[in-house]
Amino acid sequence: MDFFTRSWTIEEYRYWFKRLVTALVCVSIAMLLVSVKAFFQETIVVLRTPGVGESRFTKNAMDLASYKSIAISISHNLGDINRGNYDNQIKLLQSWLAPEVYTKLVMKVKEVVKKQIEEHEAGSQYFEFNPNAGNKDEYVYDPDLDMHFVRGRMHFVNAAKDSVRPIVFSYKFVQSDYLPKITELYWEFGDVIKDTQYFENQRRGNNNIDQKESWSKNQDPNGSAR
Numbered sequence: 001m002d003f004f005t006r007s008w009t010i011e012e013y014r015y016w017f018k019r020l021v022t023a024l025v026c027v028s029i030a031m032l033l034v035s036v037k038a039f040f041q042e043t044i045v046v047l048r049t050p051g052v053g054e055s056r057f058t059k060n061a062m063d064l065a066s067y068k069s070i071a072i073s074i075s076h077n078l079g080d081i082n083r084g085n086y087d088n089q090i091k092l093l094q095s096w097l098a099p100e101v102y103t104k105l106v107m108k109v110k111e112v113v114k115k116q117i118e119e120h121e122a123g124s125q126y127f128e129f130n131p132n133a134g135n136k137d138e139y140v141y142d143p144d145l146d147m148h149f150v151r152g153r154m155h156f157v158n159a160a161k162d163s164v165r166p167i168v169f170s171y172k173f174v175q176s177d178y179l180p181k182i183t184e185l186y187w188e189f190g191d192v193i194k195d196t197q198y199f200e201n202q203r204r205g206n207n208n209i210d211q212k213e214s215w216s217k218n219q220d221p222n223g224s225a226r
Contacts, residue, residue, distance in 0.1 A: 062173075064141060067141065067148055067173060067180070068141070068148070070096065070173075070180065071139065071148045071150050071169070071171050072129050072139060074093065074096055074169075074171070074182070075127055075152060076126075077092060077093055078093070078127065078169065079125065079126060079152075079154055079167070080126050080127060081109055081112075082116070082125065083113045083116045083117055086109050086110075086113050089109075090102075090105065090106055090109055093105065096182055097181065097182050097185070098174070098181045098183045101182055101183060101185050105185065125154055125157065126154075126155050126157075127152055127153070127154055127155075127167070128153045128154075128155060129150065129153075130152075135153065136191050137152045137153065138150075138151045139151075140193050140195060142196050145195065145196055147171065147172055147184075147195070148170070148171045149169070149170050149171075149194075149195065150168070150169045150171075151166065151167070151168045151191060151193055152166075152167060152169075153165065153166055154166075154189070165189050166190055166191040167189050168187065168188055168190065168192065168193055168194070169185075169186070170184070170185070170187065170194070171185055172184035172185075
């Protein structure tokens, strides 16, 4: 009975006080660690776009398969621009392009469309990407240049004629706040992917060429290049 009625001694108070403080400190540290983890943890966003597939990305990074899907999709949009759909096509592309790239593209597209109208061009064109043993269509990412290359074929259709030319689109992406933007955009007719190995071979042959100039020798995917 004396056990239940006696008062705690000072030493007992000190003992339990120390244990309580220790427990509170441990809980505080645990809560701090959880808060830090939640603050620095990146949310994974899954974007499902018709015709592109599923893209997975965090705030400042994206998997290579997603970059490939976006690059190929944009190549189709660029290759399919004509005087009948250019207004809708460039609006669709706007969300993927940095402002300065978008402005240059709009100016170039308007030049091409103006020429089509003046020449009463009634034909159309479209981009084809279909890698198989019968052609050289290919997607390549060069980590040294941080450039994405899409090699496919442009079809130019006029009346009963369908002429085909190989073309390479080149892209550089920068991602911020979960949204990848194209900060560099080039295209050139031909089947040569001008990656790091290509420029190294050029330097070995004492042929120093500017990369950006080389990627954009022909910026007209339309009629004048047929």
